Amino acid sequence: MLVALPKTIRSAGQLALIQLLVDERKRAGLTQADLALRLRCHQSLVARIESGERRIDVVELVILSRAIGVLPEDLTKRVAVEVSDDERL
Template sequence: MSNTIHSKGQEVLCQVLVEARKAAGLSQAELAKKLNCQQSMVARIESGQRRIDVVELIVIARAIGAELHDLLANVEAAVPISHHL
């Protein structure tokens, strides 16, 4: 199994989340409040230090007010067909 924590797809996911949060006009602290977590947790997610699962991605997308399929479309384009788990 390869280590995907620093994969291109993971990097793009982090970038997409940051861009969506900023487009929604939210600071990390404001998003954290909506998620009922600490700002440091949002910072770790956005920096790639903490990975999220699909359920967490749904919750974050809803908190930001972003469409999940739009976020995923950007990430999907960055994941190569030959990517292994």
């Protein structure tokens, strides 16, 4: 019997990551447009990430973190506590 795996786009860990990115962007005094300029992308991409419409991979997390001015490992440590031990891909 096949068991459907949960989507991680709305998982507790993913939501925690999004909230951390938004909080850190704001703490850095950046608007979505400011961050987009640093990333050399459209503001709509930042909006899609922050709204949870688009997942980010590890490399993108590093790029986003650097653009915001935080260490990616600090973010991952903070997100790790939100991911349960029985979470599946």
